[in-house]
Amino acid sequence: MGKKATKNVLVRGVAIVAVLQVVEQLTGLLSQTLLAAWFGASAMTDAYLVGLTVVSLVTLWISHPIARVIVPMFRYDLTREGEHVAWENASVLLNNLTLLFLAVVAVGWIAAPALVGLVGMGFDAETAAVATSVTRILLFGVVFTGAGLFLTQILLTQYRYVLPGSTGIVTNLIAAGGLVLLGSRFGILGVAVAIVAGNVAQLLMQLPVVWRNRHSYRWRIDFRHPGMKELRELSIPVFITAGSVEIDRITDRLFASLLSAGSLSALAFARLLARFPEKMLLHPFQKVTFPHFTTLVAEDDFRALSRQLFQYVRLLIYITIPAAVGMILLDDLIVRTVFKRGAFDDHAVRLTAQALALYAIGIPAAFVGRALTNTFISLKDTRTPMRLSIQRIVVKIVLSAALLPGLGHAGIALAESLSHVVRTALLFVYLPERVRGDELRGTLASFARTVGAATLMGGAVWFLRDASEGRIADVLQLSCLIPLGVGVYLLIGWLSRQSEVEWIGRSLVALTRK
Numbered sequence: 001m002g003k004k005a006t007k008n009v010l011v012r013g014v015a016i017v018a019v020l021q022v023v024e025q026l027t028g029l030l031s032q033t034l035l036a037a038w039f040g041a042s043a044m045t046d047a048y049l050v051g052l053t054v055v056s057l058v059t060l061w062i063s064h065p066i067a068r069v070i071v072p073m074f075r076y077d078l079t080r081e082g083e084h085v086a087w088e089n090a091s092v093l094l095n096n097l098t099l100l101f102l103a104v105v106a107v108g109w110i111a112a113p114a115l116v117g118l119v120g121m122g123f124d125a126e127t128a129a130v131a132t133s134v135t136r137i138l139l140f141g142v143v144f145t146g147a148g149l150f151l152t153q154i155l156l157t158q159y160r161y162v163l164p165g166s167t168g169i170v171t172n173l174i175a176a177g178g179l180v181l182l183g184s185r186f187g188i189l190g191v192a193v194a195i196v197a198g199n200v201a202q203l204l205m206q207l208p209v210v211w212r213n214r215h216s217y218r219w220r221i222d223f224r225h226p227g228m229k230e231l232r233e234l235s236i237p238v239f240i241t242a243g244s245v246e247i248d249r250i251t252d253r254l255f256a257s258l259l260s261a262g263s264l265s266a267l268a269f270a271r272l273l274a275r276f277p278e279k280m281l282l283h284p285f286q287k288v289t290f291p292h293f294t295t296l297v298a299e300d301d302f303r304a305l306s307r308q309l310f311q312y313v314r315l316l317i318y319i320t321i322p323a324a325v326g327m328i329l330l331d332d333l334i335v336r337t338v339f340k341r342g343a344f345d346d347h348a349v350r351l352t353a354q355a356l357a358l359y360a361i362g363i364p365a366a367f368v369g370r371a372l373t374n375t376f377i378s379l380k381d382t383r384t385p386m387r388l389s390i391q392r393i394v395v396k397i398v399l400s401a402a403l404l405p406g407l408g409h410a411g412i413a414l415a416e417s418l419s420h421v422v423r424t425a426l427l428f429v430y431l432p433e434r435v436r437g438d439e440l441r442g443t444l445a446s447f448a449r450t451v452g453a454a455t456l457m458g459g460a461v462w463f464l465r466d467a468s469e470g471r472i473a474d475v476l477q478l479s480c481l482i483p484l485g486v487g488v489y490l491l492i493g494w495l496s497r498q499s500e501v502e503w504i505g506r507s508l509v510a511l512t513r514k
Contacts, residue, residue, distance in 0.1 A: 362417025
C-alpha cells in the first residue's frame, strides 16, 4: 500500500470509526434507558449494577493488556515473518488465553458471593443473592469478550475498521432487545442473559477472519510458546497501569469524603461530561493510528513515524483546546442542560460546573498523553508508561491534598488536570530521539497558533452568550453557541491556513468515497 493510499485509508478509517462510535454510544444509551424504564431505581437494579461492576473490574484486567499488547505482537510477526507465521503464533495465544478466561470464570463463579459482599456491603440477603446470580451469569461473557477483543485488534492491524467498529453496536442492540424479551419473564436475571448474548454475538461476528486463515490456525495449547513469555513481559506493566486507574478513583473518593455532601457526586457527573470528547474523538483516532504506528516501527521507518505521530499530536491539540475552552466558558450551561431536573438543583449545578471547568483544563494533555503512550507500546515499551502513570498518581495525590483546603472538590479536579500535564510533558522527555526527530519545534508553533485561534473563538462565544443570556432556553442557547463557536474556530483556521482544517475536510469527504 503506497504512502498516499495509506494516508487516505487512515483518514477514512478515523472518519468511519468516529461515526460508528457515535452510534455505539447512542445504542448503549438506549439499553440504559430501557433498563431504567423497566426496573427503575429498585433493589433489583442495584443488584444488577453491583454484578456489572464486579464483572467490569474482571474484564478491565483482561481487556486492557489485550488491547495494548496484541497489536504490536501480531504486527511485528506480520511484517517480519509473514502472514502464515503471524497467524500461527496468534492462534496459539488465542487458545491459551481462552483457557485462562475459562479459569477466570471458574474462580469468579466460586468467589462471586465474596466479591458481591465487598462491592455491595449494605445489601440485604435477598438483594445480595440476586447480585451473586447476576455476577455469575455475566462472568460467562468474559470468555466471549476477551476472545472477541483479541480478534478486533488483529482486524485493526489489517486496516479493517467497519467490522470492529460495528461489534459494540450489535452488542448493545442485542442487549436492548434481549432486555425487552427476557426482562419481563425472568426479571433482572434475564437482563444479564441478554448482555451475555450480546457478548456472544460480538465474537461470532469476527469468527469469519479465523475461518479465512484456518490453514494457518493451530488448534493447540502451549503455555511455553515464546509468544506467551513476550505477552507476559509486556502485560505486567499494563496490569499495573490498569491498577493505578483504580487507585486514582479510590483517592478521589477518599478526598471527596472529607468534604460536604454532594462533592463526590459532582465530581462523578463532571468527569462523565469531561470524558465525552474522549469517547467521541480520541477512541477513533487510537483504534486507527495505533496499529499503523506499530507497522511503521516494525518496518523501522522511524522518519515516517516521527512525521505522522506529530501530525497526529498537532491534530489532537487543534481539536481538544477549543473543546476545553468551550467547556470552561459554558460549564454551567452544559451542566444545566444535561442534568438539571428533579433533585438535581442549582447547588448541584454549581458544584458540577466548577469541577467540569477544571477537568476541562487537562483534556488536551490527557489526549496527547494517550497518543504518546500508544507510541511507547508500539515500540514494545510498556514499562515507561507504567512508571509515568504511577508518578502521575503520586503527583495528583500531593496536589489534591494541597488544593483541597482552598478549593474543595474543585481542587481534586484541578489536581487531575495538572497531573496529566506533568505526565504528558515527561512522555515527551522520555520519547526516544529517533521518534522525536525534528518535529517538536513545528508542534510548538502549531500549539501557539491553536491557542490564538481558540482565544478568539472563546471571545466570540463569550460575547454571544452574554448577548443571549436569559432570552432563550438553555438547550436552545447551547445548541446555537456550540456550532457558532465551531464555525468561528474553523473559519479562523481556514483563513490562517492551518493544515489541521484541511485534514478535517478530507475526513468528511472520505466518508462519501469508497
